[in-house]
Each structure stands twice: as C-alpha cells, then as structure tokens.
Amino acid sequence: MHTRYLLSVMTAIVVTGCAGGAATPPSATDAGIAAKAEAMLKASFKARGQAGLDRLDQDETQRVCSALANKPPPREIAEKIERANLAMIKWPADGKLLGDWKNGEKIAQEGRGKQYSDDPAGPVGANCYACHQIAPQEVSYGTIGPSLYRFAKVRGYGPEIQKYAYGKVFNSDAYAACTTMPRFGHNGILTEQQMKDVVALLMDPESPVNK
Template sequence: MTARRILFAALFAAILVGCATSPSDDRISVDASTMLKSSFKARGQAGLDRLDQDDTQRLCSEAAGKTPPREVAERIEKQNLATIQYPADGKLVGDWKNGEKIAQEGRGKQYSDDPAGPVGGNCYACHQLAPQEVAYGTIGPSLYRFGKLRGYGIEMQRYAYGKIFNSEAFAACSTMPRFGHNGILSEQQIKDVTALLMDPASPVNQ
C-alpha cells in the first residue's frame, strides 16, 4: 500500500515535470550545466561555486531573456522580497559623495580584481545618474532626477534602498545585480548609493 502510494506520487511528479518543459529541453539544460562545470577553472576569488545557480538564477535562465510566466515571476519576487534587510538604525540615506564614487567604481568580484577591494556598484555602466558624467550606459533606465521626480519621502527611500539591495524583489529577472543580497556592496555602501539617488543635494537631483 505504502509502496504503491510512493509509486503513484513518483509517476505524478514525473508527469508534472513533463508538462512544465519538454524532456529534451530539460536534457539540454542538464547538458549545459555539466558542460559549464567542466569548462571553467577557479581563478583568484572566483571559485567554481559561482556556477551553482540559486532558484532565481535558474528560473531566469529558463526564461531565456524574456519575462517569465506570471506565477513564476511572483514566486521570484516574493522569495527575494523576504531577503531584504533594512538597516537596524533606520537610516537609509548616507553620503551621496561616497555614493558617486561607488557608482563610478567598476572593479570588484572579478578574478582579476584584488579580493581586498575596492568593490563598486558600477552604476554608470548601465544608468545615467549625475548629468556631469556623460559616459553612462543604457542597459538600465536613466535615474537622472530620481528623487526630484518621485519625491524624497521615506517610502521612496525604502524602495530605492530595497531595489539596490535586491532588484529581483521588484522586477523578476531584472538584469540588475542584487547588490545587498549577494554581498557585493556593504550596508553603508548601499546607504551611500541611496543618497546619490535620494539626497536633494545630490547632483542627480539638480
């Protein structure tokens, strides 16, 4: 009886998996993971564990550059929202001058980088921020006048801080790194970048 129930459960699970994606596609995903593992070597601070995907990375890879189905997107956003840690002291806005330096700094976490730092956010690689910096990328939206356009209130501060901490909490499969969740930037660094966006004196808001 018990054995039969387990068998049924196993069959049912197999049917579910079969429905989700075609078996051959699953097979290729497995082949790709295996191939990646044998094709990279650890170097500097970048170990092979960086090829192990978490749930979000796996689901977003499966979405293949497109927005995932709604229920998947909601699951990703819910999971990531739960990871956001707001500062214990309640202060979300740090020093925008430091924030600007962090936004300019492209180094950090590459195998060619010194593990002792510096580690930056490299925000300008993808976003327009302060208008004085003309060498900005366009992978992300322009954040020029971020606070001025949206208001400087506590809710917007929490959104900005949270978005930098874990972007996947607000837009599933965003291209933006999860700076706090993945330990790229420290709490103080995230406060400073939040200030770059939210301090009325920041060049971003002029």
C-alpha cells in the first residue's frame, strides 16, 4: 500500500541523515530534533475558530516533504509520492469536468477560506491569483507558481488536458511531488463544483484566459 512505501522512504531519509560516526545523543540527531520540533510546535499553538490543533498533524506527504526541507525529492521518492496521491483523487461521478468560468474567476480571486479569522459559513476560495497569473486583465498576480495565461490555448482543449487540470486542482502532489500548491480537493478546501469552475477558467475557449 502507498503508506508502507512512504514510511520506508521516510526511514531511508532519516537513516541517511544520521549516517556514520560515534553515538550521538538522541536529541542531537536530525530525527531527534525533528521530534522535538513537532512536540514544541504542538505545545505552542492553540485552537481558534475553525482551526483545530489537528491541523498540526501531518499526513505522509506533508511529513516526507517537510523532511526534505525544500530540496527537490529524489526521483524514486517523487514517483512514490505522486503515485500515492494520484490514487487518492476522487473524479466527478458524472464525468463532467468543466463548470462556469465566470464563477471560476471569482474563486481564483477569493483569498478567504479556512483561516481561523474566516467565518466557517463564509466564502471559501482558492486564492489562485496569490501565486499565478491567470486572466490578462488582472495585473495583481503572484509569481510563486507559473503563469496560467493561455492555459488551454497552449496545451489543447481536449479531455486529456481537462483531466490533467482537474487532477492538478484536486491534488497537485499527484503530478509534482512536494509542490507548494495546496491540494484543494484532497484537503476539502473546494467543492467539486468549485473545482469544475476553476477548470473552466483554464479550459473554456470563452474564458479570458484563452482569448
């Protein structure tokens, strides 16, 4: 199962980190420090609003990617993370992947959602413009992620690209292990309809993205 693969991968990273030399006190080893850091983190936060302490519990992907500390994952670790995350994608039951691009633009602009300062009943967006250039009319865009301007124009409008776009929004780690992009579907940030609307923003020929 994918969990066992990732656990063995994580052990491999930790063992490599502590290779060689005389006995080091547990706290001084990398694994020791990591354990202390996690414990300290959990003791230094308090639940507030919709953000409970459970948000500090890491899943396997978060754990492995944190241990890599910004270094790109080695090929076989990357493949294992991508395979494990791809297997967890839930595709729409009706097989339709395209929604309303006008709503997609609103979702891309909306920066609220999931913060403890946000109303849990309030709007939840994907905040895409924080990291991406998308529609050309919006000049206030970030550069943490690549430009998505002309997304379908460049890649094609067919079902394969639609599937890739939906999958990427649902779970970006399925395509790029340890990506900085949130897993909007997997972590329950966006609803299925919202994700379809975002896909439409990227894929609809009428969307300003492709004009």
